[in-house]
Amino acid sequence: MTSPMAWYLAPSLSVLRSEVNTRWPRRDKTSDGTIGDIAHQQRPSDHNPNSRDSVDAWDMDKDGVDVDEVIWAFEQHPSAHYWIWNRQTADKDNGWRRQRYDGENPHTAHVHFSIRQSAAAEQNRRTWGLLEDTMTPAEFVKILDDPQVQARMRRLPWQYIGGGIPVGMSTLGVLNGAYTYAKAAAGQPPVPADLVERLDAILAAALDEGDGSVRLDPDALAEVQAIRDAIGAL
Secondary structure, eight states: OOOOOOOEEOHHHHHHHHHHHHHSTTOOOTTOBOSOOHHHHTSOOTTSOOTTSEEOEEEEESTTSOHHHHHHHHHHSTTEEEEEETTEEEEGGGTTOOEEOOSSSOOOSEEEEEEOSSHHHHHOOOOOSTTSSSOOHHHHHHHHTOHHHHHHHHHHHHHOOSTTSOTTOOHHHHHHHHHHHHHHHTTOOOOOHHHHHHHHHHHHHHBOTTTOOBOOOHHHHHHHHHHHHHHHTO
């Protein structure tokens, strides 16, 4: 009878796993993996214990975690070597450039993380940054994808008041002033301020905070058309 194979998960990966578990305590662990199965043991694999009995790979189930955030954090760590996920792989030695992965297992149920095969990489207990109170690029991108944030950002340039803008005026105010001046220079009468203010008020009331679109009801649309006709008649 053969004795069980001696092994342990590399401490650096144990820290990563602990941070993931703390950050996402209800995550699915069905597809988690450390030491390789019989199939892995028949070929070279970071899931097999090395000469130091260290297993230098960890599989993380994809469900219940922010995969992009974990991958980003993994790539910042000095122990990291490569990852495989969803038919893609990236290697630190290749600048983390993503490439197609054509292995037998497409890794669609879990992410494979491998660290360097060195004692220093294995024993590095430096944090992976998943528990720090800082915003990651992945989190920032998610904020930018929020329709309400996008709608507000589209309005910001026109509301700007500061350097390069005359005191007491916004970007939109400068543009309106330039338009009025151009009309006057061309011999055309200026648009009455009350019409401009009313048009601005109608459009502001019709602005959808969710997606930034303008939705005019029939009455508002008729009033906008009347203002346009009045301006055109000047």
